[in-house]
Amino acid sequence: MASKVVSWLDERLGLVGIYGTVLDRKVPKVNWWFTLGSASLFLFTMQAITGIFLTIYYVPSPDHAYDSIQYIMTGVPFGWLIRGIHHWGATLMVIFVFAHMLRTFFFATYKYPRELTWLTGVVLLLCTLGMGFTGYLLPWNQKAYWATTVGTEIPGTIPVIGPFITSVLRGGPDLSGVTLARFFSVHIWVLPAVIGAMIFVHMYLLIRLGISAIPDKED
Ligand code: HEM
Numbered sequence: 001m002a003s004k005v006v007s008w009l010d011e012r013l014g015l016v017g018i019y020g021t022v023l024d025r026k027v028p029k030v031n032w033w034f035t036l037g038s039a040s041l042f043l044f045t046m047q048a049i050t051g052i053f054l055t056i057y058y059v060p061s062p063d064h065a066y067d068s069i070q071y072i073m074t075g076v077p078f079g080w081l082i083r084g085i086h087h088w089g090a091t092l093m094v095i096f097v098f099a100h101m102l103r104t105f106f107f108a109t110y111k112y113p114r115e116l117t118w119l120t121g122v123v124l125l126l127c128t129l130g131m132g133f134t135g136y137l138l139p140w141n142q143k144a145y146w147a148t149t150v151g152t153e154i155p156g157t158i159p160v161i162g163p164f165i166t167s168v169l170r171g172g173p174d175l176s177g178v179t180l181a182r183f184f185s186v187h188i189w190v191l192p193a194v195i196g197a198m199i200f201v202h203m204y205l206l207i208r209l210g211i212s213a214i215p216d217k218e219d
Contacts, residue, residue, distance in 0.1 A: 021207060028213035033107075036100035041199065043093040047131075048192065050086040058138070060184035062177045065140035090132055097128045109212045117205045120198045127195045134187040140180060148183075149175055 010016050057076055059068040072079035101121060104110060110118035137148040152175070156166035171178030 033103045040096045040100050047089050050082050053082045069139050120202045123198050127191050130191050134183040137183045
């Protein structure tokens with residue numbers, strides 16, 4: 001019965017072909033350093049899942065943000081666990097994405113024909129850092145408020161356009177409810193959408209080009 005369902009679906013969707021191309025690919029002999037990309041993908045997935053759960057109780061307004069986080073930590077069953085995974089997952093993701101970039105750099109896999117894999121990776125690294133920056137403000141406690149005050153002050157030192165960038169980031173001269181609303185929106189919509197699209201292209205290129213073998217003496 002199950003095999004009939006699978007072959008019915010396969011005839012229409014080409015599932016076996018997709019499985020063969022995506023998961024049953026030939027890969028060269030590699031080592032543990034080559035697992036860092038998959039670990040980054042796993043962490044991104046965990047961040048997305050735990051983040052969605054957090055939005056059920058989190059309220060992005062200056063009056064309620066702090067209290068809603070306190071409620072997640074003390075009132076919501078396993079809220080502390082979901083927030084803890086999201087909090088530490090964010091730090092781990094930055095470390096793993098950075099380590100993965102170093103791996104691809106030291107194995108020189110940014111060279112022809114993988115230049116676009118590298119460039120999409122650069123966007124992924126910047127967006128990962130952006131997720132950390134925008135997420136840091138959301139608890140709306142003293143540390144979050146003042147860290148973001150300093151963080152948004154830094155681009156203000158760029159000649160000519162600096163003050164404009166600071167005021168766009170803050171949505172005004174100082175941090176306010178507008179800042180919290182735009183950081184929340186960028187954190188849960190804009191950056192995850194860009195990361196999702198870039199991961200899709202990154203994966204497409206990996207499957208199309210295959211991953212590189214470890215260079216040997218001849219190379
Ligand atoms: C969310 C972030 C990222 C995810 C989920 C991701 C995922 C992956 C995966 C699963 C692989 C194949 C396995 C491996 O080589 O580890 C890979 C390969 C690669 N990644 Fe990433 N990556 C990310 C960020 C980056 C960054 C920041 C760079 C560099 C700036 C980068 C450049 C590359 C390159 C050049 C390859 C090809 C490696 C080869 O063919 O040997 N990636 N990525």
